Amino acid sequence: METPFLQKVEKVLFAVRRRVEYDKMRTKSLLPHEFAVCGSYSTGNLGDKAIGEAIQAGLQQAGRTCQLYSHRSDNPRGEYRILGGGGVLHDYQPEILERRLAYVRDGGAAIGVGALAISNEKYRTRIGEALDSAALVTVRDRYSKEILQPLTKTNIEVTACPAFTLEPSEAVPGYTTGVNFRPWFNQSQKFLSRYYNYSVDPNEARDEYIKNMNKILDEVNDPVFIPFDHDDYLFAKKYLDIPVLSYTYSVNKTLKRVNSVSQMICMRYHSLVFASICNVPSFVVRYAPKVDELVSIVDVPSTQPTEFQKPTFEEPNHVRELRKESNRNFELVNDIAFRERAEYH
Numbered sequence: 001m002e003t004p005f006l007q008k009v010e011k012v013l014f015a016v017r018r019r020v021e022y023d024k025m026r027t028k029s030l031l032p033h034e035f036a037v038c039g040s041y042s043t044g045n046l047g048d049k050a051i052g053e054a055i056q057a058g059l060q061q062a063g064r065t066c067q068l069y070s071h072r073s074d075n076p077r078g079e080y081r082i083l084g085g086g087g088v089l090h091d092y093q094p095e096i097l098e099r100r101l102a103y104v105r106d107g108g109a110a111i112g113v114g115a116l117a118i119s120n121e122k123y124r125t126r127i128g129e130a131l132d133s134a135a136l137v138t139v140r141d142r143y144s145k146e147i148l149q150p151l152t153k154t155n156i157e158v159t160a161c162p163a164f165t166l167e168p169s170e171a172v173p174g175y176t177t178g179v180n181f182r183p184w185f186n187q188s189q190k191f192l193s194r195y196y197n198y199s200v201d202p203n204e205a206r207d208e209y210i211k212n213m214n215k216i217l218d219e220v221n222d223p224v225f226i227p228f229d230h231d232d233y234l235f236a237k238k239y240l241d242i243p244v245l246s247y248t249y250s251v252n253k254t255l256k257r258v259n260s261v262s263q264m265i266c267m268r269y270h271s272l273v274f275a276s277i278c279n280v281p282s283f284v285v286r287y288a289p290k291v292d293e294l295v296s297i298v299d300v301p302s303t304q305p306t307e308f309q310k311p312t313f314e315e316p317n318h319v320r321e322l323r324k325e326s327n328r329n330f331e332l333v334n335d336i337a338f339r340e341r342a343e344y345h
Contacts, residue, residue, distance in 0.1 A: 038081070041070050047270030170259070228271055
């Protein structure tokens with residue numbers, strides 16, 4: 001277990017890496033480009049970065065120029081604006097919501113985004129107005145469409161997460177069982193009930209969750225923890241007695257890590273996306289509606305954070321269909337770009 005001093009050093013180094021990522025994006029955004037893609041690309045969340053890299057690669061394969069922008073960035077320079085990775089629409093962080101909507105309104109697009117419950121009437125209206133003026137809106141799941149479609153006249157297309165277009169990275173076989181857990185929520189019971197459908201006391205749920213995760217680990221051979229966020233790494237170091245791989249903000253390296261294990265315990269949404277891409281037999285801890293829906297599609301064994309279930313592992317299903325739906329995001333974006341140019345000329 002790390003000492004408090006080493007934990008502080010880790011946090012400082014992580015803050016420096018985040019700043020470096022943000023500055024790199026700002027510098028690259030000065031280059032000429034058609035598409036400005038906004039997302040949480042300097043927060044350290046690997047799933048968000050995977051979405052951004054997938055969108056960038058998809059547009060470049062279609063012959064488009066593209067640069068990624070942090071969700072903190074203003075005044076994008078591209079001809080077309082896209083809200084991408086980490087573009088979840090919700091009403092509990094108004095300033096962030098407004099920044100995201102700026103990429104969507106007046107002919108912008110939202111690609112493969114998600115949504116959480118939106119009950120505040122002011123922000124329901126703001127979101128609806130932005131989506132009404134969007135050129136394209138696609139969401140990664142039916143749950144998000146059910147939340148957003150009543151707010152707008154724009155037809156919302158259900159596709160799949162753009163990260164499903166990523167290719168698995170070759171890897172040498174390593175540990176038997178890859179593991180990804182996220183830290184428990186640091187939120188009130190009211191918040192968890194509204195946005196995540198939890199009705200239990202947060203502190204009791206956290207204790208039960210940590211106990212259950214360790215019981216699950218007792219049931220598997222040769223486990224290793226694979227972080228998808230710096231907070232995952234800190235959580236694992238504090239609460240789990242298994243090897244913990246160092247945190248990396250590299251999509252390719254993390255895909256290699258997932259592809260090197262024989263089976264995967266997934267919790268974060270993109271840990272299951274990566275396991276599906278790599279066709280790694282999986283067991284899932286369903287902590288949020290987006291994970292519930294993906295589990296129902298890939299049809300692998302699962303449990304809830306506050307319930308213990310002995311893990312069994314099965315290969316993800318319907319991955320080819322998910323990759324096809326993911327690619328459809330870029331077909332729709334291209335249709336809009338060509339249509340706008342044809343109208344202009």
